[in-house]
Every structure is written in C-alpha cells, then in structure tokens.
Amino acid sequence: MVNHSSLKKQNRVVIGKRDLQKAPFVELFASRLQGVVSSGSDIERVYVSFFEAGTFNYYCSTNNNRPCGGLRGTPCQHLQLLIKEAIVQYGAEQVASFLQIPGDLTQIKSEQDILNRMKGTLTKEPAGDVFSRFLAYLRYLDLARSDQPLPEMSWFV
Amino acid sequence: MEGITAIQFLPDGMRDALDLVSAFDACFIPGFANLNSRHQQTLQSLQRIFAHTPLGQPLGECLTAIQRHEFLEPHFIALAMARAALHGAQFDALQQQVRTALGRPPIAELELPDQAAVLPTQLQAWLGSTRHWLFELALTGFARLDVSVLTPFMATLAQIQGEPALTRLSVLLTGFFYELLEAAPVVDANNIPPARWVDLWVRAMVGAIGQPPPPLTEAVSGELCLFGFDIHQHEHVASLIAWGVLENGGRAQVCRVTLSSYKVGAISGDEVWLLFPQAALLLDAVAQRRVLLLEAMPMSLSGDLFWNGHANLGRKINPMNLAAHWFDPGTSQSLTPIYLAPADRHPIQLAEPIFLNDYTVQDRDGDLRLEWGGGFSLPVAMERVNSLTGMVYELLIQSAQFFGLLRFNAGYWSVQPLAVSTRPAKGKTQIFLSGEGGMVVWQKPPKNNSVAILHERASRLLRKR
Numbered sequence: 001m002v003n004h005s006s007l008k009k010q011n012r013v014v015i016g017k018r019d020l021q022k023a024p025f026v027e028l029f030a031s032r033l034q035g036v037v038s039s040g041s042d043i044e045r046v047y048v049s050f051f052e053a054g055t056f057n058y059y060c061s062t063n064n065n066r067p068c069g070g071l072r073g074t075p076c077q078h079l080q081l082l083i084k085e086a087i088v089q090y091g092a093e094q095v096a097s098f099l100q101i102p103g104d105l106t107q108i109k110s111e112q113d114i115l116n117r118m119k120g121t122l123t124k125e126p127a128g129d130v131f132s133r134f135l136a137y138l139r140y141l142d143l144a145r146s147d148q149p150l151p152e153m154s155w156f157v
Numbered sequence: 158m159e160g161i162t163a164i165q166f167l168p169d170g171m172r173d174a175l176d177l178v179s180a181f182d183a184c185f186i187p188g189f190a191n192l193n194s195r196h197q198q199t200l201q202s203l204q205r206i207f208a209h210t211p212l213g214q215p216l217g218e219c220l221t222a223i224q225r226h227e228f229l230e231p232h233f234i235a236l237a238m239a240r241a242a243l244h245g246a247q248f249d250a251l252q253q254q255v256r257t258a259l260g261r262p263p264i265a266e267l268e269l270p271d272q273a274a275v276l277p278t279q280l281q282a283w284l285g286s287t288r289h290w291l292f293e294l295a296l297t298g299f300a301r302l303d304v305s306v307l308t309p310f311m312a313t314l315a316q317i318q319g320e321p322a323l324t325r326l327s328v329l330l331t332g333f334f335y336e337l338l339e340a341a342p343v344v345d346a347n348n349i350p351p352a353r354w355v356d357l358w359v360r361a362m363v364g365a366i367g368q369p370p371p372p373l374t375e376a377v378s379g380e381l382c383l384f385g386f387d388i389h390q391h392e393h394v395a396s397l398i399a400w401g402v403l404e405n406g407g408r409a410q411v412c413r414v415t416l417s418s419y420k421v422g423a424i425s426g427d428e429v430w431l432l433f434p435q436a437a438l439l440l441d442a443v444a445q446r447r448v449l450l451l452e453a454m455p456m457s458l459s460g461d462l463f464w465n466g467h468a469n470l471g472r473k474i475n476p477m478n479l480a481a482h483w484f485d486p487g488t489s490q491s492l493t494p495i496y497l498a499p500a501d502r503h504p505i506q507l508a509e510p511i512f513l514n515d516y517t518v519q520d521r522d523g524d525l526r527l528e529w530g531g532g533f534s535l536p537v538a539m540e541r542v543n544s545l546t547g548m549v550y551e552l553l554i555q556s557a558q559f560f561g562l563l564r565f566n567a568g569y570w571s572v573q574p575l576a577v578s579t580r581p582a583k584g585k586t587q588i589f590l591s592g593e594g595g596m597v598v599w600q601k602p603p604k605n606n607s608v609a610i611l612h613e614r615a616s617r618l619l620r621k622r
Contacts, residue, residue, distance in 0.1 A: 141611055146321070
C-alpha cells in the first residue's frame with residue numbers, strides 16, 4: 001500500500017521529559033549514542049560520553065579531554081546516566097535497536113538491561129566532535145525568531 | 158449544507174494528476190541513477206503533459222540525458238518545477254471546488270512582483286550547495302539513504318539557519334534533514350513515505366532556486382477577532398498561526414499571525430509555549446475571548462499580519478457566534494480571503510475556514526467523523542492536530558459546533574478543528590479555542606523548565622569561547 005499522505009503518521013509513543021540539569025544533551029547520531037552529562041560538583045565542567053553501536057565501545061572524558069575518573073574497566077556513572085536519559089527521550093526499544101543490542105528487544109526495560117547485554121571496551125577518543133555537536137545544539141536557542149508566514153511548516157504538525 | 162456535499166467527489170482530472178504524481182515519486186525510491194523502464198515511461202508522460210509549456214524543452218532535455226545516464230543538476234530543477242506545477246494546478250482546482258461548494262466567490266489573482274530576491278554571493282553559494290545535495294539525494298534514492306549521504310550537508314545547513322533572509326528554506330531543510338537522519342539507514346523501503354519526502358525535496362529545490370522578495374505590506378488598524386491557533390512543529394522549529402478576522406470600517410479580512418522559533422528536541426510539550434514571549438498578548442486575547450485593537454500593524458496583501466505588538470485588548474466576544482456569522486456555509490458575508498502566492502501552492506496549503514453545526518460526531522474505527530443526515534460526512538483531520546492545541550478526541554467527540562479549516566490530503570477533504578463548543582446535558586454551552594491553554598503556561602512557567610536550563614547552558618558555554 002503506497003502512502004499518498006503528505007503528512008507524517010503521528011507518533012503515539014509518549015516521549016518522557018529528560019532531566020536536562022543532569023544531562024543537557026543526548027542523541028542517537030551516526031553510529032553512536034552520545035551526549036553531555038553535567039558534573040555533580042562543578043557547574044563549569046561537563047562530561048562527554050558515548051557508546052558505539054555494534055561494538056559497544058565506550059568512553060567518557062571532560063570537554064577538555066581529561067579522562068573521567070569513574071572509568072574503572074566498566075562504564076562510569078555518566079555513561080550509565082546517558083543510557084538512562086536516552087531511554088527517557090527515545091524509549092528503551094529504540095535505544096536498544098539503535099545500539100544493535102542482540103536478542104529480544106521487547107524485554108529491555110531499563111539501562112541495566114542494556115548494560116548487561118553490552119560487552120564493549122574502553123576506547124579513547126577526543127571529546128571535540130561530540131562537544132561541538134552539543135554547542136551546535138545550544139545554538140538553536142540563539143537563532144532569531146521569525147514573524148513571517150512560513151508555508152513550509154504546513155508539512156510538520 | 159447541501160452545496161458542500163459536492164466535495165465528496167474529486168474535480169475532473171484530479172485522480173489522473175494524483176496518479177501521475179505518485180508514479181513520479183516512485184522514481185525517488187531507487188534513485189534516478191537506477192530507474193527501470195516503467196519509471197522512464199512515467200517521465201515521458203510527465204514530459205508530454207508539459208510539452209507546450211515553458212517546461213517542455215527542459216524536461217525533454219532532462220529525459221534524454223537520464224536515458225543516457227548523464228545526470229546534471231539543472232535537469233533536477235526542471236523535474237522539481239514540473240512536480241510543483243502539477244501541485245499548483247491541483248491546488249487551484251481544489252480551491253475552486255471548495256469555494257464553489259460553499260457559495261464563496263473565487264479568489265482573485267493579485268499582481269505580485271515575480272522577481273526573486275537579490276541575494277548576496279555568500280547566500281547564493283549556500284543555495285548552490287543545497288541544490289547539489291538535493292541532486293545527490295535524488296540520484297542515490299531514498300531506498301539507499303544512509304547517514305553518509307546526509308552528514309556532508311550539515312555545515313551548509315548550519316549557515317542557512319543563521320541567515321534570517323533564508324528562514325523559509327531553513328525551517329524546511331532542517332525538518333527534512335532530521336527526518337531523513339532519523340530514518341537512515343533505510344532498512345525497509347516500504348516504510349518510506351514517498352509523497353511526503355518528494356514534497357519536501359521539491360519544496361527545498363524550489364526554495365534553493367531563489368527566494369521570493371520580502372512581501373509588500375501596508376499598515377492596518379482595526380478590531381482583530383481571534384479563533385485559535387494552528388500549531389506546527391518539528392524537532393527544531395515551532396510555529397504558531399493565530400487565525401482571525403480583522404474588521405475596519407466596512408472592510409473585513411481573514412488574517413493570520415505567524416510566530417516561529419527555533420528549538421531543540423528536549424523542549425517539548427507545554428514548554429514549547431515558553432519559546433514565544435512575543436505571543437503573550439495574542440494568547441491573552443484567545444484565553445480571555447477578547448478582540449485585539451490593532452494600531453498600524455503591517456499586513457501583506459496575502460492577509461498575513463506581521464506582529465509588532467502594537468495592540469490592546471478590547472471588548473469581550475463570543476468567538477463561536479462570530480465564526481458562525483462569518484463562516485457558516487449558508488452565509489453571504491463578504492470577507493477578503495487569505496491569498497497564497499502561486500509559487501507556494503500545493504494541496505497541503507488549502508485551509509478554507511468553515512463553521513459547522515447540526516452534525517453528530519461518530520467514531521469510525523478510531524477516526525472521528527462529523528456526519529449529517531443524507532449520508533454526507535467529513536472526517537476530522539486529527540493528523541493536523543498538534544497536541545499543544547488541546548483539541549483532544551474527548552473534547553471533539555462531545556462537540557456541538559465546530560469552527561475549523563477544510564484541508565485536503567491523500568486524496569480527500571477533511572476538517573481541522575480550531576474552535577468547538579460543547580453543550581453538556583446540564584449547564585451552559587462551553588467554548589474551547591485551539592491553543593487557549595498556552596496562556597496558563599506562560600503565566601506560570603514550571604520551575605527548572607527546559608527552555609530556562611538550556612538558555613543558561615547556552616550563555617555559559619557558547620559565550621565562553
């Protein structure tokens with residue numbers, strides 16, 4: 001059945017409200033679940049964390065590329081929070097499917113279910129790329145408002 | 158109600174036009190580098206239709222080149238223009254159909270400057286790389302869509318977003334880009350919405366050829382009565398359109414105010430209202446059911462007001478009574494309608510205001526329909542209802558009077574609610590206007606809301622560098 005509609009089917013999945021104080025930026029982008037997690041102690045500091053889809057390799061460092069002290073052979077609390085917040089934003093099944101977690105994805109309910117199924121290794125990567133994606137994300141809030149008619153928005157509900 | 162029943166049937170030739178567009182859209186699934194003989198035949202039919210028009214020659218050249226596997230960007234501009242023209246013709250036929258059915262006079266064409274805006278070289282370069290990206294996308298095909306086809310365009314997109322002269326193109330490209338990114342890599346081609354994606358591709362290509370000049374405006378004053386907000390959003394843009402009638406002396410005009418803001422995905426639900434501090438007065442007028450007294454506000458010939466805040470709350474009104482007065486299909490009130498520029502015409506833009514009553518609301522397999530005796534019914538266009546409007550199923554199914562916009566999509570007419578009234582068994586008639594809940598959020602914003610948190614993060618991290 002060909003879809004003749006110009007409009008998108010409305011997504012009935014209710015997306016939850018993420019905790020932006022703790023994790024201001026979480027995304028499924030290219031082949032990574034990546035994001036930025038606030039430091040619990042220093043308002044100026046943020047941690048940049050990612051998991052790679054398929055390999056499940058992961059890393060966490062400050063935006064100045066200092067490795068996170070919590071990485072001791074397993075994903076640190078920032079990485080755990082990253083998955084938790086991604087589940088709130090995208091739903092557990094979508095996160096698991098994006099990361100290419102094997103097995104029955106409908107059984108995945110929590111960040112622990114995902115962590116248990118991932119055996120990746122710590123892979124050091126500069127934080128720069130993810131951090132610039134975060135800044136680009138924040139830049140949306142700085143863009144000028146518009147008061148002109150935008151017929152192009154008719155395609156979006 | 159009798160006249161309106163005519164919209165159950167498509168105007169002459171419409172079915173063929175819809176079928177041709179669908180067949181054309183199918184070329185974008187494998188991509189133009191991989192067409193089969195059926196796709197080639199479709200392109201030939203397209204060329205025959207335009208043979209005696211200015212697009213005849215470019216389409217002829219395009220077809221010959223594609224058959225030889227020579228792909229050049231100008232050929233794809235011709236294809237985009239041809240498909241846009243087919244939709245423009247559909248828009249005209251459908252608008253005439255609905256206006257005739259409602260006993261409303263045809264909308265006169267306006268003399269608008271037909272020259273594109275003169276853009277600085279830098280902006281032209283960004284339009285050039287947009288066309289190039291769209292060209293690559295058409296060659297690759299949606300079925301082979303991959304992140305690698307998308308990411309090279311991100312730098313250009315960021316530049317376009319920062320340029321207010323390109324806002325129309327920017328909001329479209331941003332929505333389209335992130336929708337494709339979410340769908341990539343395409344695993345099952347059956348999940349591709351061809352009509353929608355090719356629509357977006359065509360609008361992007363047409364916008365990347367050139368931008369219309371800024372609209373001509375005149376300053377208007379008078380009493381603006383609002384009926385509610387039509388709300389549109391994608392992950393990175395939210396747009397409010399207040400619909401109303403502006404009265405000044407003997408003149409009455411359907412008009413709209415559009416206010417838009419960029420956003421990020423984390424700002425969703427009620428918090429979206431917080432992106433619109435400049436809309437406070439409009440929200441207040443809707444919530445209080447008061448008119449706005451406008452003082453020298455710029456308005457384009459199309460009926461679009463450019464909101465400058467120069468307005469005051471005026472007398473209390475009953476919006477449902479006014480909607481009946483202006484928009485009942487039986488009424489003979491003379492109102493200047495909204496005018497849409499020819500280049501923007503596409504059936505999705507049809508929005509004929511209408512007041513409806515004496516119906517029963519039925520749930521047909523989860524879809525709401527307004528039904529009248531004699532077998533005529535109109536589906537409620539729930540696919541157009543943004544959750545921020547508050548126009549929920551439970552409210553609509555209880556409605557007794559309905560003001561909305563007649564819409565056309567996927568081959569049939571439906572009606573999008575902007576205002577409804579309910580008549581409870583006990584108690585008084587109640588009126589609900591689309592988006593009236595916005596004022597509450599605006600007056601009492603939640604503590605630690607996403608908009609405030611991200612603004613704080615932006616000012617701390619963006620300015621530091």
